[in-house]
Amino acid sequence: MDSAVFQHFRPEERPFIERIDEWRNQAIDEYRPILTNFLDPRQQFLIETVIGKLDESFRYWQAGGYNQAERKRVIFAPGYYQPQSEDYRIQLFEIKYPLKFAELSHGKILGTLINSGIDRSQFGDIITDGERWQFFGVASMADFFVEQITKIGSINVRVIPMNAIETVVPANDWVAESLVVSSMRLDTIVADTFNISRQRAKGLIEAQQVQVNWTTVTQPDFQLDLLDMLSVRKFGRVQLRNVLGQTRKAHYKLEIGTLRRRPLKGQG
Known part of the structure; x- marks a missing residue:
């Protein structure tokens, strides 16, 4: 090359x-x-x-x-x-859990899968319709998922292979937004997206609370680029979907997608 x-x-x-x-x-x-x-x-x-x-x-x-x-x-x-669809060797899995007595979340499921020792590249999206939870995995890892993932936090679960036709319709909470920022620095994007101070954004980054493309980044001046995915603990996720150009003041006009973390019950 x-x-x-x-x-x-x-x-x-x-x-x-x-x-x-x-x-x-x-x-x-x-x-x-x-x-x-x-x-x-x-x-x-x-x-x-x-x-x-x-x-x-x-x-x-x-x-x-x-x-x-x-x-x-x-x-x-x-x-x-x-x-053909089978050539991708993707297996759908559903997580069975006591619906009436427990509540799962994307973060809890992701954390459990990663902490099981499996590489992030071995499984794909985690989806829900608001009640049922499913994820996609490399088909050759099916036995691992079924045998090793038996608890998510303190919740007893079972991982069941499913047919593709049983995929739930995901509850799509992503919101398309526009954003104008002075730079493509990580702390700038975090601050402006979630309407917090630059100093607080810097603190979150240095405290290892921010990931870019599923990797923790601790440099506030890290330069973001097209289709980067950010995850900010306790705030939500952001994807940089398009750079629309620059303003007369040389600020960047961005198209982003946001998935903001909902406050817990009883919180404002």
Whole structure:
């Protein structure tokens, strides 16, 4: 790969960009499809950017288990190949728990899965219709999910493999918003999105309360980019969906999606 490619991306993204090149070359050289684990939206964007315009000799496809999926598996393949849904090897799981006596949340489920020792790339989106909770995983990990995930916090649960047609319709709480910011710094985006002071945003970041693309970032001046996903503990999530341009004062006009954390019962 031309080394000039790397100057357009963050230094820490270089290993993933090199992996993209390896996947592509492997698909072409071995003339067969290559399947990745689940990739986040930023990684999917990097694939699109690095590979660029496709030709008839090589293509890639992606799927995450349902139409609105954030995290997806990607197939790199020669041009002859036409993937079927089963080729992505994605398994739907439902979490069975005592509905009348317990309450689950996205954060609790995510924390349990990660703390089980499994890599984040082995499972995709976690979804709910407001009552039932499901997630998508790498099919080869089905036994692990079923046998190892028996508690979420103090709640006894069972993980049950399900057919894709049983996927719930997710309750979509994402809100599309516009935002004008003075810079693409992490502390600026956090402060302006959640209407808190820059100093408080800086404190949250330095206290390891903020993640970018599911990785804790402790530098307030970290520069954000297109399709980055932020998670701010006790506040919610933010995705940078589009950079619409700059104002006359050189401020950035952004299109973002927000998933704000609802206050607990009894709190304002």
